[in-house]
Amino acid sequence: MARDSGLPATAYVVLGLVSIRPVAGYALMGFAERSIGNFFPLTRSHIYSELDRLRGLGFLASTEVAQENAPTKWVYEITSEGRDALQRWLDDTEVGEERWRNLFLVRIFFGDHMSTEQMTGLLDGYEAAARARRDHLAAVADWLADRPGSVFRRSTAMFGVHREQAKLDWVAEVRPMLLAAAASGLPAHCQGG
Amino acid sequence: MARDSGLPATAYVVLGLVSIRPVAGYALMGFAERSIGNFFPLTRSHIYSELDRLRGLGFLASTEVAQENAPTKWVYEITSEGRDALQRWLDDTEVGEERWRNLFLVRIFFGDHMSTEQMTGLLDGYEAAARARRDHLAAVADWLADRPGSVFRRSTAMFGVHREQAKLDWVAEVRPMLLAAAASGLPAHCQGG
DNA sequence: TTTGACATGTAAGCCGTTACATGATTTA
DNA sequence: TAAATCATGTAACGGCTTACATGTCAAA
Numbered sequence: 001m002a003r004d005s006g007l008p009a010t011a012y013v014v015l016g017l018v019s020i021r022p023v024a025g026y027a028l029m030g031f032a033e034r035s036i037g038n039f040f041p042l043t044r045s046h047i048y049s050e051l052d053r054l055r056g057l058g059f060l061a062s063t064e065v066a067q068e069n070a071p072t073k074w075v076y077e078i079t080s081e082g083r084d085a086l087q088r089w090l091d092d093t094e095v096g097e098e099r100w101r102n103l104f105l106v107r108i109f110f111g112d113h114m115s116t117e118q119m120t121g122l123l124d125g126y127e128a129a130a131r132a133r134r135d136h137l138a139a140v141a142d143w144l145a146d147r148p149g150s151v152f153r154r155s156t157a158m159f160g161v162h163r164e165q166a167k168l169d170w171v172a173e174v175r176p177m178l179l180a181a182a183a184s185g186l187p188a189h190c191q192g193g
Numbered sequence: 194m195a196r197d198s199g200l201p202a203t204a205y206v207v208l209g210l211v212s213i214r215p216v217a218g219y220a221l222m223g224f225a226e227r228s229i230g231n232f233f234p235l236t237r238s239h240i241y242s243e244l245d246r247l248r249g250l251g252f253l254a255s256t257e258v259a260q261e262n263a264p265t266k267w268v269y270e271i272t273s274e275g276r277d278a279l280q281r282w283l284d285d286t287e288v289g290e291e292r293w294r295n296l297f298l299v300r301i302f303f304g305d306h307m308s309t310e311q312m313t314g315l316l317d318g319y320e321a322a323a324r325a326r327r328d329h330l331a332a333v334a335d336w337l338a339d340r341p342g343s344v345f346r347r348s349t350a351m352f353g354v355h356r357e358q359a360k361l362d363w364v365a366e367v368r369p370m371l372l373a374a375a376a377s378g379l380p381a382h383c384q385g386g
Numbered sequence: 387t388t389t390g391a392c393a394t395g396t397a398a399g400c401c402g403t404t405a406c407a408t409g410a411t412t413t414a
Numbered sequence: 415t416a417a418a419t420c421a422t423g424t425a426a427c428g429g430c431t432t433a434c435a436t437g438t439c440a441a442a
Contacts, residue, residue: 008400009294010401010402025423026419035302036299038298039293039295039298040296040298040299043404045403045424046401048422049423049424067420067421069411069412070410070421071421072421074421095318096296097322098296099294100234100291100293101291103202103233103286103288103289104288104291105229105232105349105352106202106229106232107283107288108352109228109229110209111348112345113279113280113283118284125288126288152304153302155301155304155370156301156302158363159298159360159363162360162366163356166359170355174351177344177348178344180344217394218393218394219394220393236432237394238395238396238430238431238433239430241394241395241396242430260392260393262392262438263392263438264392264393264438265393266393266394267393
């Protein structure tokens with residue numbers, strides 16, 4: 001009787017991705033990046049170790065597949081035990097508060113240590129990155145709009161669009177007051193003494 | 194010569210909070226929750242260990258303070274070395290891509306495993322939590338609007354307002370299609386066989 | 387009398403990242 | 415000939431969380 005609880009979320013995410021279709025570790029890396037990379041990034045190293053653990057638990061079965069013009073690969077496939085474990089996790093898991101750590105906002109919070117030039121650079125960089133991600137995700141969502149059966153995936157892309165748009169809206173709203181505040185106060189390391 | 198690089202971001206965040214005013218570990222817990230909890234949550238255990246490390250590096254100095262009606266506490270204060278290290282970190286640190294893991298979106302992504310009832314419950318819960326956080330952060334931002342010198346802190350609260358509002362907007366936009374998709378497909382565990 | 391606020395830590399342990407390591411094939 | 419893609423792993427390490435542990439005082 002394989003354990004099915006106590007695994008980290010990452011394990012179930014990998015299990016879920018493999019459940020869509022059999023896949024090798026290397027290919028899974030790209031698939032994960034394109035599908036859930038927007039909200040659940042995975043490293044290559046981590047993928048390999050999770051695949052190995054899931055295989056050890058009997059949730060995945062692996063098959064060696066020889067290829068022409070490429071190294072032999074191990075293709076993983078979900079087992080019925082794995083399907084049960086995944087379903088149970090999806091049913092049982094409470095979606096609690098997430099764990100976000102936003103270093104950009106840390107920088108804003110300690111904004112009195114910055115000059116106006118630094119603040120402008122920070123905001124410009126943030127804005128540019130948000131705009132690029134928004135446009136990319138909007139294109140993905142548009143592309144998915146055509147094909148049926150992609151509602152869930154498309155919805156996650158649209159979440160990203162809203163998320164990045166919110167950042168842009170925020171920058172537009174607070175930029176004037178942040179720059180004014182950065183201009184009014186001397187950098188902290190120039191004060192006192 | 195104390196090392197000032199290679200410390201995790203959390204260390205500098207704690208250092209930065211103490212730099213605002215001298216504080217004991219327990220009080221810092223509440224202060225962190227109210228000030229940066231919105232985008233950089235800290236656990237009590239972690240706070241204590243970081244304070245200890247920063248003291249060992251000479252970035253913080255600690256003083257024992259006796260109290261009436263309460264246990265003796267250790268109050269931490271930033272040193273000039275600590276101030277230098279903090280400033281250097283704020284200057285040097287590149288604000289790269291953050292690390293977000295959103296289990297809620299994982300659930301949406303695997304939405305074909307859900308019934309319409311489950312989907313409705315998921316969305317309702319998410320919406321309610323987002324609305325509560327938005328309203329709370331909006332109240333915080335309003336409260337901070339009155340007092341001068343709180344621009345940076347207020348801006349981080351407003352970021353949260355935009356962030357939560359984006360979630361609400363997203364739910365409003367995708368709810369119909371998510372429910373339709375959940376209704377059209379049988380739950381995965383009822384298919385085939 | 388029991389809950390909650392105040393106050394401070396230790397210990398265990400997984401999670402996850404980064405760096406290390408290798409090698410074939412194709413393309414520029 | 416150099417870089418990029420395909421392909422798979424190991425090892426070390428720190429970060430961070432969870433659980434364990436203790437004690438006073440005030441208020442309900």
